[in-house]
Amino acid sequence: MRIGFHKKQEPRKKTSGIAAGLEYLHDIVYVLALILLLFTFCMRVVIVSGSSMFPTLVDGDYLLLINRPLCGEFEQGDIVVASMDRFRGGEAIVKRVIATEGQTVDIDFRTGIVYVDGEALQEDYIYTPTILSEGVEFPLVVEEGCVFLMGDNRGDSRDSRAPEIGQVDERELLGRAVFLMLPGTGRGAYTMPRDYDRIGGLN
Numbered sequence: 001m002r003i004g005f006h007k008k009q010e011p012r013k014k015t016s017g018i019a020a021g022l023e024y025l026h027d028i029v030y031v032l033a034l035i036l037l038l039f040t041f042c043m044r045v046v047i048v049s050g051s052s053m054f055p056t057l058v059d060g061d062y063l064l065l066i067n068r069p070l071c072g073e074f075e076q077g078d079i080v081v082a083s084m085d086r087f088r089g090g091e092a093i094v095k096r097v098i099a100t101e102g103q104t105v106d107i108d109f110r111t112g113i114v115y116v117d118g119e120a121l122q123e124d125y126i127y128t129p130t131i132l133s134e135g136v137e138f139p140l141v142v143e144e145g146c147v148f149l150m151g152d153n154r155g156d157s158r159d160s161r162a163p164e165i166g167q168v169d170e171r172e173l174l175g176r177a178v179f180l181m182l183p184g185t186g187r188g189a190y191t192m193p194r195d196y197d198r199i200g201g202l203n
Contacts, residue, residue: 042067044174045181046081051190052151052158053079053094054127056202058192059183063094063202065175074100074147074170076116078176079202082149082168086114087158092174095149095159096125097140106139107161112154115139126153134162145170153190177202 048061056079057063065081074080078097088110099105099116101108106115112129114121132155142148160166162198183198185191 019148042070046094046174046177048094048184051156051186051188053096053151054150054153054156054190056096056187057094057180058186058190059100060186061087061198062182062184064178064179064181065177067175068170068173071173071176074173074176076100076103077203080147080149081174081177082172083174084165084172086167087165094177095151095157097147098150098160099148101142101144101146103148104139104141105148107133109133114150125152127153130154130161130162132139134158136161136163136166140167143167147173 016157018058028177044065044067046063046065048057048059048063050059063081074097076097076099079094080097081092081094083092085111087093096101098121103116104118106118107113107130108115109131114123114130140148146169148160149165150159151170158165160168180199181192183196185194
């Protein structure tokens with residue numbers, strides 16, 4: 001027969017207010033460090049300026065952008081942010097990918113129809129048809145490592161139709177916009193009430 005001896009339990013020490021506060025501060029520092037790493041290497045927040053992507057995006061929209069190294073291959077229809085030294089000193093612009101390397105782009109400026117590899121694009125996202133030629137000659141074949149970009153508001157967008165932008169090297173893309181975090185209100189003729197129903201993924 002075994003006789004067991006129960007150890008007398010010592011009362012738990014109460015955590016002091018200062019210690020609890022330090023633990024809380026420690027956790028906050030770790031969370032902030034994680035957020036900083038995410039927004040340094042993985043993603044960033046950008047603010048739309050201008051109306052070139054209306055009605056998909058409006059002036060003042062806050063977008064979540066996945067940084068280029070994590071984007072994989074860019075595809076037709078992607079909404080991207082680009083920065084080129086040759087255009088407005090590297091000011092970031094947001095546009096839509098219309099064609100990628102090796103594809104042929106042609107535009108009928110009389111009808112406003114855009115063709116890629118001979119097929120007319122079904123562009124239900126545009127605000128105005130593509131009737132403005134900015135100087136680039138068509139048809140053109142997108143060069144290796146480049147994309148052809150246009151805004152959804154074709155009558156109010158400086159994009160790959162203009163010689164000062166032209167085809168954009170993928171290395172000049174900051175990343176792909178994937179989520180509308182906070183809706184803006186536009187400006188000028190495109191002013192609108194802030195619509196929180198617009199919050200969500202972008203396509």
